[in-house]
Amino acid sequence: MPSLPFSEWDGKVSEIKKKIQSVIPGGAWNPLYDTSHLPPEHSDVVIVGGGVLGLSVAYWLKRLEKQRGAIKVLVVERDHTYSQASTVLSVGGIRQQFSLPENIQLSLFSVEFLRNINEYLAVVDDPPLDLQFNPSGYLFLASEKGAATMENNVKVQSLIKEEHVPPGQQGLPKAMLALCPSMGFDSGAVGLENEGWFDPWSLLQGLRRKVQSMGVLFCQGEVTRFVSSSDRMETPSGEEVILKKIHEVHVKVDHSQEYQPVECAIVVNTAGAWSGQIAELAGIGKGPPGTLQGTKLPVEPRKRYVYLWHCPQGPGLEAPLLADPSGAYFRRDGLGNNYLGGCSPTAEEEPDPGNLEVDHDFFQDKVWPLLAQRVPAFETLKVKSAWAGYYDYNTFDQNGVVGPHPLVVNMYFATGFSGHGLQQAPAVGRAVAEMVLEGHFQTIDLSPFLFSRFYLGEKAQEHCII
Amino acid sequence: SLRLAAPVWNWGTGSIRGLSRAVDPEGIQRKGRTLFQFLADRFYDVAAVREYLLRKQVLKVHQKNRSFTYIKERYGPNLFDPQLPGYPANPVFLSRFQDKEWMRSSGRGLSFLEFWEFRAVPIEAVDASGCAINYQGLDHLLALKELQSLSLRCCPHVDDWCLSRLHQLADSLQELSLAGCPRISERGLACLHHLWNLRRLDISHLPAVSNPGLTQILVEEMLPNCEVLGAGWAQGLKLGLEEQSQDTASSPIPA
DSSP: OOOOTTTTHHHHHHHHHHHHHHHSTTSOOOSSSOOTTSOOSEEEEEEEOOSHHHHHHHHHHHHHOSSTTOOOEEEEESOTTOSSOTTTTSOOEEOOOOSSHHHHHHHHHHHHHHHTHHHHTOOTTSOOOOOOOBTTOEEEEEOTTTHHHHHHHHHHHHHHTTOOOOGGGOSOOHHHHTTOGGGOOOEEEEOOSSOEEOOHHHHHHHHHHHHHHTTOEEEEEEEEEEEEEEEEEEOTTSOEEEEEEEEEEEEEETTSSOEEEEEEEEEEEOOGGGHHHHHHHTTTTOSOTTSSTTOOOOEEEEEEEEEEEEOTTSOOTTOOEEEOTTSEEEEEOSSSSEEEEEEOOOGGGOOOTTSOOOOHHHIIIIIHHHHHHHOGGGGSOEEEEEEEEEEEEETTTSSOEEEEOSSBTTEEEEEOOTTOHHHHHHHHHHHHHHHHHHSSOOSSOOGGGSTHHHHHTOOOOOSOOO | OOOOOOOOHHHHHHHHHHHHHHHOTTHHHHGGGHHHHHHHHHOHHHHHHHHHHHHHHHHHHHHHTOOOHHHHHHHOTTSOOTTOOOSSSSOOEEEEETTSOEEEEOSSHHHHHHHHHTTTSOEEEEEOTTOOOOTTTHHHHHTOTTOOEEEOTTOTTOBHHHHTTGGGGTTTOOEEEOTTOTBOOHHHHGGGGGOTTOOEEEOOSOTTOSOHHHHHHHHHHHOTTSEEEOSOSSOOHHHHHHHHHHHHHTOSOOO
16 A cells, blocks of 8 residues: 655654754754854953853843844853852852951942842743852951951941941940950950841842843853964053954863864953963963063962851851951851851961862861850850852952953953952943943042053952951 | 821722732732733733833832922921822822821822921821832931931831841830831841830731741840830631731721
């Protein structure tokens, strides 16, 4: 019996449909081989590093662009599980208690961003974001030597926050004094509003979701090479300067030798702890030491441990994030008398940043004695778990690097925040976007954080670093 | 006694509906939206219209909470502006001046004159239940340095961030009610420890609190001089319903 003429067509119709869909404009049809897993061939801005800073820059670039869809942004992230990213391994604190006015302003804007996060990052039809913010504040204790500096810092902070501290209330509020009667501290500073801690993972997911809905492309791959062209220019004093411009970024795909050269106009370096390596790839620091060509980006990974312990008699619901002058800090985690904390090691005790293994002896020898001295209830505690994360540590002055490089003119930095990057990410993202789109900082002037300070030797030192 | 003859009907029925609307404001509208959603997934212009409507909703709340700094500067903080946040549409705001009865501001002209008479008298108690007050709108309340009793029951936009601002009222505030606010969680309750003068605190019916029984114990430990009304140890449903019917029966309408 002859088969019906159209019986074989069932499977073929769908195949033909697929072929037609891929050929019409908008479809990615490459007749030679499939390139859907590779990043696009052209992109206006390539952001190296998809952590909270990279996503924040992408968000503000798309938000501040003059015309909808004017700028094509590509975010290149090596590890989509974020297993080593500083963002998600962070303790998640946010504070305005800094000594530099720029840091205070950055933090103030970021906290306003977090407070109104569902207006900034609203995506139609998606549930609202819950950052799990604990507004419990930061309590910085001062040693005798540090008390005067702390007082100065508090004055600077209240000027910027436009707060008026009534004359009778110069000391700590009553409630803080009653916190731990045997803590025995003389002076300290506490932030009552707009300070606390939150969940960095939800911020990252919220940014990712919003940024994808705004049309930013994501790519899982590693940047292996920058191809740049150079120009010889002369300074007014007759010195010759070579200016470089990156016009291609080679993005290598995971577990393969395949790479895609992405033509780009601007590269933003937000690679966190690995920003130094990316800067070296771009040729920053290749020159005789002491010159601008020879000034490297002084950002390197530093390993920091965070321990989670249980202490049944520990401080209750009212405990803020306490930072001791010795460098130890802790905060409450949840309702079950669990606490998170750690301590910054001294220069001699710096652990090897090659891996993220935890050193439990560090807790026994260094962190526990400091904690028990400050809070006697912590003499009996049990460590439940611990993890390690990287600080993108700026060895020059522990403050961020923001803005373009003077010689590689289209590479912008937003890195080196040494432990307070997460809390300044929204504001820094906006600053970088303003720099890229307008050419100068508009809302917060971050000129003290430009790259040129490394060559000129002008430190923007921050005193309140945990 | 000083009372304004404001319409009572929308307060009585409004409170029950107001509670359910506060908890799930989008559920009712979800069914009608499917066609719109379908179109929005396929056409950029429809998606843009949806985004615009979403932004407008948010702006409405901001508009209600805008601060009238020129009134504050001229007449001092005690003069309440009649256009304070209202929900649903009429600004309904109760305040009690020192030793006087409750007064409600509803509508513009009448209450402005009434409040004008009392502009020097400090306000003792404010009942902002059901109002669309948010972080910005709290500016109005925090200027009242003699406030002793504050009720923020069933306010849909009061969240943990707002609670962290209440420390400015620590010297005078004795009574605080946060029952039924859908956005308050135990993280915000943790910063109530600044209110050292607090004698009565109502934290019942907070849907966002993950562990009501444990939270109540911890809050009681945190505020030893304060009587904390919460979900109770047993958290029985029966107990909750009884409390709710008692509350609607004793809504603060002057007899």
